[in-house]
Amino acid sequence: MSSPGRLYTSENKRGLSEVGSNACTDIIVIFARGTGEAAPIGDIVGPQLQASLEKSLTSLGKSLTFAGVDYPADLVGYLEGGSMTGSETMAQDASLLFTSSFRLASIVSVGYSQGAQLVHNSAKLLPPEISGRIKAVVTFGDPDKDQKIENIPVQNDDIICHPLDAICFGSELLDILIIIFLENHLDYNLDCDAAAKFITDRV
Template structure:
């Protein structure tokens, strides 16, 4: 109860300081996200031996470019192998081949304070910049957006600022455990967006537990199929 009381105090302090947006986080969600962050930081999603960083945008242009932001407390810039991002990339690479897919992670602090702010501001700017760089450097590439947990908040914050050109380049987006699941992703058509929110996930359902927020890697095949379908249509 002391932990919840402290987090509630922290939560209300941040809410009073925030500009208007659609962040409606509850104290119970803050407590759950604190548990998620602690689990991730303890190594629940990663080991030192695995590749948790993707910087493909600094290489040659490829037909498809994925921009992805990891969740609170995760390592690298995409999280570990049991996190939804890397599992999703692996499925996509199996179908498309390494030579056809660029993956770029978004660098940001990924801490609880960013979540309380409705998504880390610097990370939100970095997400925007990565998408802008992709369409500027590689005008023929097709953009796929992704985000898990706080990473989905970043995707929303960035997409709301996309130019018409940037928005038109987005062929698909997948959000895992999205705190903003009830809201559109900028001006991207809803048919291009898949939102995966598990029953019992308090972060995206408003009621439930933290444990349900840690099981999204299993949805990687479904997410990959959705993206492939969108690519065929565009």
């Protein structure tokens, strides 16, 4: 059994500034939080997904490192289709892991809300030889839910959107529905156990 991975955060423009002392981590999740959430992993999806994954992976004798993408997560970025600097950082994070001592770990890409936009954008920035090695992709409250995540086999991506989530309806309905239905965008913690199982089955 590998020793436990440690949470690491992004503190510089490149992204992952510290990967800890354990290069034997089995699974590394690169997580992009939603607009307005606190770094590094927000509070709606990130902590619950991390806890769910730790529980399921520990039972399999696998270790987890859960990393937050360093980006502003502001409204401007969301309206632009996802922060471009954040998208570049997420792509750089994945590339760095595949060329470092962590290259044998299983990489998972996850995003919530604007973070889901970053997942889509970063996949487009990665060459197929890198994106093709990402074991699983999960998005929650995805504004780009109708777009395929490039270079990721459909059986390895899970796009989770609640039926009345205004963010998932797209910008045309956003102005009308955001006030009424925003609560349906804020309870994706309820889907974390199922998402953890989806990831665990693929790593």
